[in-house]
Amino acid sequence: xxxxxxxxxxxxxxxxxxxxxxxxxxxxxxxxxxxxxxxxxxxxxxxxxxxxxxxxxxxxxxxxxxxxxxxxxxxxxxxxxxxxxxxxxxxxxxxxxxxxxxxxxxxxxxxxxxxxxxxxxxxxxxxxxxxxxxxxxxxxxxxxxxxxxxxxxxxxxxxxxxxxxxxxxxxxxxxxxxxxxxxxxxxxxxxxxxxxxxxxxxxxxxxxxxxxxxxxxxxxxxxxxxxxxxxxxxxxxxxxxxxxxxxxxxxxxxxxxxxxxxx
Amino acid sequence: xxxxxxxxxxxxxxxxxxxxxxxxxxxxxxxxxxxxxxxxxxxxxxxxxxxxxxxxxxxxxxxxxxxxxxxxxxxxxxxxxxxxxxxxxxxxxxxxxxxxxxxxxxxxxxxxxxxxxxxxxxxxxxxxxxxxxxxxxxxxxxxxxxxxxxxxxxxxxxxxxxxxxxxxxxxxxxxxxxxxxx
Numbered sequence: 001x002x003x004x005x006x007x008x009x010x011x012x013x014x015x016x017x018x019x020x021x022x023x024x025x026x027x028x029x030x031x032x033x034x035x036x037x038x039x040x041x042x043x044x045x046x047x048x049x050x051x052x053x054x055x056x057x058x059x060x061x062x063x064x065x066x067x068x069x070x071x072x073x074x075x076x077x078x079x080x081x082x083x084x085x086x087x088x089x090x091x092x093x094x095x096x097x098x099x100x101x102x103x104x105x106x107x108x109x110x111x112x113x114x115x116x117x118x119x120x121x122x123x124x125x126x127x128x129x130x131x132x133x134x135x136x137x138x139x140x141x142x143x144x145x146x147x148x149x150x151x152x153x154x155x156x157x158x159x160x161x162x163x164x165x166x167x168x169x170x171x172x173x174x175x176x177x178x179x180x181x182x183x184x185x186x187x188x189x190x191x192x193x194x195x196x197x198x199x200x201x202x203x204x205x206x207x208x209x210x211x212x213x214x215x216x217x218x219x220x221x222x223x224x225x226x227x228x229x230x231x232x233x234x235x236x237x238x239x240x241x242x243x244x245x246x247x248x249x250x251x252x253x254x255x256x257x258x259x260x261x262x263x
Numbered sequence: 264x265x266x267x268x269x270x271x272x273x274x275x276x277x278x279x280x281x282x283x284x285x286x287x288x289x290x291x292x293x294x295x296x297x298x299x300x301x302x303x304x305x306x307x308x309x310x311x312x313x314x315x316x317x318x319x320x321x322x323x324x325x326x327x328x329x330x331x332x333x334x335x336x337x338x339x340x341x342x343x344x345x346x347x348x349x350x351x352x353x354x355x356x357x358x359x360x361x362x363x364x365x366x367x368x369x370x371x372x373x374x375x376x377x378x379x380x381x382x383x384x385x386x387x388x389x390x391x392x393x394x395x396x397x398x399x400x401x402x403x404x405x406x407x408x409x410x411x412x413x414x415x416x417x418x419x420x421x422x423x424x425x426x427x428x429x430x431x432x433x434x435x436x437x438x439x440x441x442x443x444x445x
Contacts, residue, residue, distance in 0.1 A: 123288065130397070135382070139274065142275065142278045143278060145282065146278050146281045146282050147284065148285055149285035150281065150285050151284060152285065153284075153286075154366065155366045156363075156366055156367070164286060168282065171278065171282050174277065175275040175278050175279045176275070178271050178272070178274070178275040179271065179275045179276075180274055181271075182267060182271040183268065185267065185268065186265065186267075186268045194283075204298075
């Protein structure tokens with residue numbers, strides 16, 4: 001088990017170094033103003049590493065205070081991640097005011113359903129309460145990001161490559177966290193250290209993705225907002241398009257029925 | 264516990280796959296309202312459909328059979344199947360063009376009607392299912408020749424409506440600040 005723990009410490013150090021590198025790139029590219037919630041998230045992750053490492057050194061890695069500090073700080077990180085994801089959603093869709101007004105309601109519904117589902121399937125053990133809460137939130141974040149990109153694809157909304165890569169990193173990390181938490185729930189004693197190791201490994205992968213995206217960022221990637229269409233014009237055109245689509249469907253339906261009569 | 268592990272892992276994998284699908288580049292992308300208007304005003308294949316349908320009357324293969332030209336009659340039938348499939352493809356193309364137009368419309372609208380968006384989603388599902396079903400029937404050799412008579416009657420109306428819709432869209436774009444559309 002000792003080599004695995006040593007490896008975990010190596011990965012811990014590596015992830016902290018990558019976090020600092022990402023922070024430096026964000027500052028150098030002046031992205032702390034463009035993506036403030038993501039910047040705050042990275043700062044908080046670095047602070048968490050420092051606080052948890054100090055608590056492990058001071059109280060011992062298996063002590064109750066260290067456990068509380070680790071999970072308490074994790075709650076802060078998850079909230080920060082949520083804000084960073086919402087920032088990406090807003091930056092991607094909010095300039096399209098009509099779509100944003102429509103999709104934001106659906107996104108709330110999607111996340112609420114995800115939350116209810118994961119709570120419904122969570123065990124009732126108190127010891128696993130934090131783990132279940134963590135998994136629920138991670139599932140919500142992953143579901144939210146996927147829903148955003150499904151809308152983006154449906155409406156052909158152009159997405160800034162930086163925001164897309166940040167979102168992909170968050171989604172991959174959250175999805176693997178869900179699997180990782182589920183593995184821990186089932187075989188917690190057997191996979192205790194491995195759980196931490198896998199968690200850091202997936203986070204390192206996301207950090208590498210983010211660093212690449214921030215390095216490749218250029219100001220020209222920023223999209224110019226769309227011009228607005230008067231709401232009455234939209235209403236009229238929308239109705240016309242819907243009636244055209246219905247007409248095509250009716251034609252197809254008649255085609256379809258005529259074959260049934262024949263056969 | 265095992266059910267929970269399986270379900271959560273499955274959802275996570277499905278989410279990752281969905282994300283991979285959602286971020287892949289689109290096959291076809293019309294980027295502006297002007298592009299949609301141009302595409303809508305393009306000459307449709309339907310304009311020549313009555314002539315094509317005229318040539319597909321059942322009397323022709325019947326006559327060929329009666330004259331002992333069975334091979335030619337089979338060939339004619341095969342050609343009809345090809346034409347029917349092409350018609351379906353054209354119908355499908357037009358449908359997707361309209362959907363594209365509706366998406367671009369939603370992008371530039373200050374508020375989007377949820378009911379309209381859901382209605383379009385429902386129409387899209389219906390159309391996709393019908394289209395797929397008909398295509399399978401044609402591939403399986405269930406020949407819908409009678410239906411072409413109905414389609415022939417509808418064709419004129421379709422072309423007319425399409426032209427009207429595109430000209431209205433053009434007028435709307437001209438009075439709105441169209442040149443600034445994304």
